[in-house]
Amino acid sequence: MRLRFAAKRRRRAEVMSGDPRSWKVGLVGYGEVGRILAEDLRKAGVAVAAYDIKLDDDRAGPLRDHAAKIGVVLARSHADLAGQADLIISAVTASQAVPVAQACAPAIGQGTWFLDFNSASPGAKQRAASRVDGANGRYVEGAVMTSVPPYRIKVPLLLGGGGAKELAPLLVALGFDARVSSEQLGVASAVKMCRSIMIKGLEAMVIESFTTARAYGVEDAVLASLKETYPGIDWEKQGAYFFQRVIEHGRRRAEEVREVAETVREAGLTPWSAQGTAERQAWVADLADDGLFGARGTKEFARSPDWRTEADRILAMLKAEK
Template identity: 55%
Template sequence: MPLQHLGLVGYGEVGRIFSAGLRSHVASCSVWDLKFADFVTGAAVQATQAGVLAQASLAALCAQSDFIISAVTASNTLAVAEAAAPHLRPGTVFLDLNSASPGTKQQAAALIEAAGGRYVEAGVMTSVPPYGIQVPMLLGGALAAELAEQLNAWGMDAKVVSADIGVASAIKMCRSVMIKGLEALVIESYATARAYGVEDHVLPTLAETFPSIDWEKQGGYFFSRVVQHGQRRAEEMRESARTVVEAGFAPTMASAIADKQQWVADQARAGVLAHVGTNAPWQVYADALLAARKD
């Protein structure tokens, strides 16, 4: 598969990591993000300084690319496919990394395929930063096997799970209910335990029940990730809720998890946690939330 001109939609955490890791494997690497509206300062300048070409519009990126990776927030999954479709070069491979429901991915695939593109869905199975482009991902779609061969040749970790669109996303979304749910549970449990001053009793009981988990360390990691990316996680959990609905069930837990993730995101946006360092112990995050509650 001779893919030579890579275009990334979204220059957030994932877009920066993937553009840095893949640009040496292609003839050109372009990026576009809504934040590129100001070409004098901000994200567009950061992209240029990182050695990738910042495009002025999604249409311009599509015109330059034979391989497009969509790496945006879950709520924008379908919107990006819809906006990109009219501008795709014939035969463009469109890899959708976004955390969306099977139904959303199927709608996006229909738009891309109708425009002459070749759609592949990806379920990114864990946090990207520790792995970089080697983050494990599951691929689905008619072109998945061929694309996986190319991606793995570039040093990525892509595994085909189905020729049908929606299977990879179903795996990802069901996993997200558990992982993001654990994050939400830890934040609610730990902060409440801290409020009552009983955390030194609660955490040891967790360690007794699940001795393979370092509950202190895991708590700090969960707090930090949700504080940094709560908005993105909340949107992902709304897509997880959509996945549950598409399966014919009420999304009781997925919706509640989305609400908790959104609440943390709102606290962070309000500056409640601005003074907390990225690698702070969980107690520091909890104390900041408790202080805001008392104000």
């Protein structure tokens, strides 16, 4: 037993000091972001393992099919994943950032990197770091600065924490567009969270504004006025994109904005805007779960550039409820 443990430690030391493309990357969370990262890492020849709580229920089928197709090893648990990975990337919903760190910590290897990809408050990142660093792992916060799908693994990524400078070039070698924001833990996440007040808030405001305008039949006048004030924005295209993203990912976005609200509270302010944004995003997610926008998981809206179809569905539902 001691010999096997010593050999494992020697191998880990050799791997961690060498080419990161020889690492095994462990993904916690095999949703949209996790699958994109897995695909790009596998194309680069990197070994990838993954774990997702959906693997334990009736949602496992598509995840298993995807993993088999691209050569990802599926772990049995957080501990199973943590025990075999040289770099752990946590890409789950915001509320699970700290629980995932806590679940991985007991099995994490000496010196194993833990990259927290989640949209969580600086306080949450600090709590997650205490779990990982306390188990002799190496925690680095990551702040994803825009939507992942258009950029894939090259999505702009800010890093923070004491190990950020060391990890940054290693991530770049793996294909990431990573740069150090600060060696102080929480700074990168603060940038992300403050940006999200604007981005996620604008999504919620557009849905509320455009749907209300449609109800009164004044949408064309509203769009014309917006174009005059902000001529650099294609409001038709932007509105369609915002509707699409919230319909497809409103649940995840609502959780993120609740973390945004917590970030605002940590600064000493009352998060009136963030709270309202979270409620609107969650409301749209509830409608999507109830099938208002078509069968769950379809790309029906993504095929249409017209947000009016979805606004009309919302208005018809509200009328039926009266």
